[in-house]
Amino acid sequence: MPIEILMPALSPTMTEGKLAKWLKKEGDPIKSGDLIAEIETDKATMEMEAVDEGTLGKILVKEGSEGIAVNQLIGVLLEEGESADALTASISESEKSELKKSEPKAEAKEAPVKAAPPTPSPTESKPAAKAVSEPARGDRTFVSPLAKRLAADAGLDLSAVSGSGPNGRIVKKDVEQAISEGGSRRAPASAARPAPSGPVPDFGQPYTEVPNSGMRKTIARRLVEAKSTIPHFYLTIDCRIDDLLKLRKDINGNGEDGYKVSVNDFVIKACALALRKVPQANATWTEEAVRLYDNVDISVAVSTPEGLITPIVRGADTKGLGAISSEIKDLAGRARDKKLKPEEFQGGGFSVSNLGMFGIREFSAVINPPQVCILAVGKGEQRPIVSEGAVVIANMMTCTLSCDHRVVDGAVGAEFLQAFQGYIENPLRMLL
Amino acid sequence: MADTQFDLIVVGGGPGGYTAAIRASQLGMKTAIVERENLGGICLNWGCIPTKALLRTAEVYHLMQRAKEFGLKADNIGFDLEAVVKRSRGVANQLNGGVKHLMKKNKITVFDGHAKLAGKGKLKVTKDGKVVADLAAKNIILATGARARELPGMEADGELIWTYRHAMVPKVLPKTLLVIGSGAIGIEFASFFQTLGSKVTVVEVLDRVVPVEDAEISAFAQKQFEKQGMVIKTKAAVKGLKKSKDSVTATIEQGGKTESATFDRVISAVGIVGNVEDLGLENTKIKVEKTHIVIDAFCQTGEPGVYAIGDLCGPPWLAHKAGHEAVICVEKIAGLKPHPLNTLGIPGCTYCHPQIASVGLTEQAAKDKGYKVRVGRYPFMANGKAIALGDTNGLVKTVFDEKTGELLGAHMVGAEVTEMIQGYAIAKTLETTEQELMHTVFPHPTLSEMMHESVLDAYGRAINF
Numbered sequence: 031m032p033i034e035i036l037m038p039a040l041s042p043t044m045t046e047g048k049l050a051k052w053l054k055k056e057g058d059p060i061k062s063g064d065l066i067a068e069i070e071t072d073k074a075t076m077e078m079e080a081v082d083e084g085t086l087g088k089i090l091v092k093e094g095s096e097g098i099a100v101n102q103l104i105g106v107l108l109e110e111g112e113s114a115d116a117l118t119a120s121i122s123e124s125e126k127s128e129l130k131k132s133e134p135k136a137e138a139k140e141a142p143v144k145a146a147p148p149t150p151s152p153t154e155s156k157p158a159a160k161a162v163s164e165p166a167r168g169d170r171t172f173v174s175p176l177a178k179r180l181a182a183d184a185g186l187d188l189s190a191v192s193g194s195g196p197n198g199r200i201v202k203k204d205v206e207q208a209i210s211e212g213g214s215r216r217a218p219a220s221a222a223r224p225a226p227s228g229p230v231p232d233f234g235q236p237y238t239e240v241p242n243s244g245m246r247k248t249i250a251r252r253l254v255e256a257k258s259t260i261p262h263f264y265l266t267i268d269c270r271i272d273d274l275l276k277l278r279k280d281i282n283g284n285g286e287d288g289y290k291v292s293v294n295d296f297v298i299k300a301c302a303l304a305l306r307k308v309p310q311a312n313a314t315w316t317e318e319a320v321r322l323y324d325n326v327d328i329s330v331a332v333s334t335p336e337g338l339i340t341p342i343v344r345g346a347d348t349k350g351l352g353a354i355s356s357e358i359k360d361l362a363g364r365a366r367d368k369k370l371k372p373e374e375f376q377g378g379g380f381s382v383s384n385l386g387m388f389g390i391r392e393f394s395a396v397i398n399p400p401q402v403c404i405l406a407v408g409k410g411e412q413r414p415i416v417s418e419g420a421v422v423i424a425n426m427m428t429c430t431l432s433c434d435h436r437v438v439d440g441a442v443g444a445e446f447l448q449a450f451q452g453y454i455e456n457p458l459r460m461l462l
Numbered sequence: 463m464a465d466t467q468f469d470l471i472v473v474g475g476g477p478g479g480y481t482a483a484i485r486a487s488q489l490g491m492k493t494a495i496v497e498r499e500n501l502g503g504i505c506l507n508w509g510c511i512p513t514k515a516l517l518r519t520a521e522v523y524h525l526m527q528r529a530k531e532f533g534l535k536a537d538n539i540g541f542d543l544e545a546v547v548k549r550s551r552g553v554a555n556q557l558n559g560g561v562k563h564l565m566k567k568n569k570i571t572v573f574d575g576h577a578k579l580a581g582k583g584k585l586k587v588t589k590d591g592k593v594v595a596d597l598a599a600k601n602i603i604l605a606t607g608a609r610a611r612e613l614p615g616m617e618a619d620g621e622l623i624w625t626y627r628h629a630m631v632p633k634v635l636p637k638t639l640l641v642i643g644s645g646a647i648g649i650e651f652a653s654f655f656q657t658l659g660s661k662v663t664v665v666e667v668l669d670r671v672v673p674v675e676d677a678e679i680s681a682f683a684q685k686q687f688e689k690q691g692m693v694i695k696t697k698a699a700v701k702g703l704k705k706s707k708d709s710v711t712a713t714i715e716q717g718g719k720t721e722s723a724t725f726d727r728v729i730s731a732v733g734i735v736g737n738v739e740d741l742g743l744e745n746t747k748i749k750v751e752k753t754h755i756v757i758d759a760f761c762q763t764g765e766p767g768v769y770a771i772g773d774l775c776g777p778p779w780l781a782h783k784a785g786h787e788a789v790i791c792v793e794k795i796a797g798l799k800p801h802p803l804n805t806l807g808i809p810g811c812t813y814c815h816p817q818i819a820s821v822g823l824t825e826q827a828a829k830d831k832g833y834k835v836r837v838g839r840y841p842f843m844a845n846g847k848a849i850a851l852g853d854t855n856g857l858v859k860t861v862f863d864e865k866t867g868e869l870l871g872a873h874m875v876g877a878e879v880t881e882m883i884q885g886y887a888i889a890k891t892l893e894t895t896e897q898e899l900m901h902t903v904f905p906h907p908t909l910s911e912m913m914h915e916s917v918l919d920a921y922g923r924a925i926n927f
Contacts, residue, residue, distance in 0.1 A: 175898050
């Protein structure tokens with residue numbers, strides 16, 4: 031029986047992805063362990079590995095296709111001795127049988143594992159067992175006759191509606207919801223694409239259209255969500271970093287272990303220690319409770335050609351500056367190559383964004399949900415300050431904390447900044 | 463020492479419980495089931511199945527009495543009640559064995575006894591007052607079902623006053639029988655005993671028999687029952703029962719008047735109560751309302767890790783609802799994404815003569831919800847197959863939303879309608895409109911053609927009527 035190759039889930043939250051590239055052609059022999067395709071999710075590109083042996087019988091989803099739902103059939107592997115004739119039966123079988131597809135274990139008896147998990151993600155070993163499978167969709171929209179009629183009556187564009195029925199089928203409820211939301215907003219269940227709010231007028235201006243990558247769409251969606259649902263407020267503090275710069279120079283000048291510690295590494299460490307003092311800033315809001323995280327995992331904003339990504343320094347409070355430094359270098363490098371594993375950028379309890387290297391003096395950042403705080407770090411620069419009654423020149427750095435007021439009140443945010451400033455201005459305390 | 467640690471333990475081996483166990487096993491969970499009496503539960507042992515066996519006897523007997531109509535000769539028609547009951551029990555036993563086999567096949571450990579919650583993720587199983595096992599599981603599904611409600615002062619004794627359970631194994635055929643309650647259970651027994659020759663009186667407190675059904679269907683069925691000789695008293699209540707040696711005198715109040723009548727036997731079918739007792743619910747956050755456990759759309763109770771399904775959680779008390787909830791609940795536990803049960807898509811079947819089957823909203827309920835409806839009707843009288851079968855008493859009624867063409871409900875009374883209703887159930891689940899139903903080719907000659915004609919009739923297009 032031909033073996034189905036399904037769109038893998040590269041992370042627990044992934045609902046769809048882009049089939050960036052097929053690494054094998056139809057008719058190619060496939061050995062277990064062969065890389066067969068590259069899958070691009072909102073945050074990373076990963077290679078998909080074959081578990082079963084055979085011949086790539088049929089490619090059902092063309093490369094470059096976006097919005098491929100997890101567990102959608104993307105190709106079929108023929109076992110030895112099977113001819114392509116077996117394909118038609120197999121494909122129509124999978125189209126037909128929603129029931130069968132929703133029973134991953136029963137299926138597994140016939141075809142042990144459909145597709146390997148993405149190579150770098152050993153934790154995601156059972157994509158097929160996680161969610162209800164979807165048969166090949168291509169361009170076809172699955173919609174119930176009633177939903178179709180309701181949409182037509184309301185003049186609603188069905189391509190803007192996401193289906194909640196079996197196999198993502200659009201049912202009455204979805205259309206009713208879309209209509210009640212003004213027909214423009216998508217159902218929240220799969221808010222992966224930004225809201226199509228009708229064509230944007232161009233007023234005759236010439237332009238080049240750059241298609242949105244999965245990452246771009248995710249950034250758009252998450253930031254709209256953050257800014258429209260989180261009550262932000264901002265606290266700014268100036269930190270004198272003369273001692274910090276001196277210490278940094280000492281450490282880097284020594285260079286024994288090849289360390290080149292950056293100011294940002296100090297910032298991460300200072301945040302981590304301050305979060306231990308003010309755990310409310312290392313939290314998530316839910317309607318029922320505020321989740322205070324046990325560990326201090328700090329997301330660090332990294333700019334890549336495709337957009338922003340926030341790899342995580344886990345347990346930053348327990349790590350030394352050197353360890354933090356080399357970890358960030360590694361994460362940032364792989365982030366630019368889109369080689370991060372999902373667990374390396376999903377999660378975190380607090381974010382740091384530093385635009386100092388671009389000469390930005392100060393700015394306010396948008397909170398990275400579901401976190402409740404983000405620290406925006408500006409440039410370290412010499413400024414005249416008044417110290418003990420005299421104007422002196424000091425190295426200063428301005429940091430702005432964006433807080434989710436649902437969790438962090440003004441005083442709590444200030445307390446955090448105070449603790450942070452204490453570490454930054456007395457950096458030796460960080461080494462204790 | 464037997465294994466006592468499981469991923470999932472199901473309490474109760476009825477159609478909800480054993481389905482949950484099988485689905486869990488399919489999903490790779492280490493599963494156990496605790497059953498205090500018979501695997502298969504009431505449905506298989508004392509409900510759906512054995513009654514269908516009895517009603518089949520009644521049906522064949524009824525046809526034998528009509529032999530002459532079909533050009534057949536049959537003399538000395540009669541029955542042996544003991545053999546009738548024996549057949550029914552045999553059918554139940556065969557299926558009970560089937561469930562045992564299914565448990566074995568799916569590697570589900572079966573514990574014989576009564577299970578009670580004993581702390582978080584723990585169950586104590588007792589048998590005859592002795593503890594036989596202490597079990598632990600990450601998740602527990604309660605599926606202990608329900609039993610007949612008993613009216614105070616009219617409790618069943620198994621001799622003169624019966625519940626469904628006693629009525630299923632009668633030793634003698636009562637000459638006169640009082641059935642209290644005309645829901646599915648009451649009316650099925652009324653129909654069975656009426657067909658075998660008892661003089662049956664049905665007392666219903668509401669204004670019509672099978673009150674959950676569409677009013678038109680109720681009225682149609684009532685007329686048929688009365689034609690068969692059944693006495694039906696609606697808006698009536700049994701105020702008291704007085705037992706004599708081999709009969710019961712009932713005080714029946716109807717329209718402000720009270721009368722007394724004496725019957726050989728009485729069947730009490732006045733509703734269902736959940737089996738919530740002695741489950742150890744006291745020390746949990748599980749909420750019980752009107753003898754039923756309160757659950758969310760995915761069968762989660764108030765207590766983390768404890769779920770409840772089926773009759774235990776309230777109406778509709780149907781085996782197929784329990785089985786469906788079982789799958790939803792287990793898939794939810796397994797982290798899959800099941801869809802919550804749409805109660806309007808659950809068909810209901812009553813196996814009286816004539817049969818009744820329905821799905822979705824009644825005409826009245828649809829109107830009450832503010833729908834402007836289109837109603838289609840098609841009588842059995844006009845259907846070739848029904849005439850050939852000699853079964854022309856029946857009606858197929860469909861209710862559509864005029865605005866959208868949504869099939870809101872379908873209601874049928876007549877021969878084999880319980881086998882046909884699934885067609886409309888599929889239509890509802892797939893959200894078909896009248897268009898798809900009209901475009902579907904129904905085979906000729908069948909009773910199901912009436913389902914097509916009824917849809918056509920709703921839009922003034924019926925061909926054969």
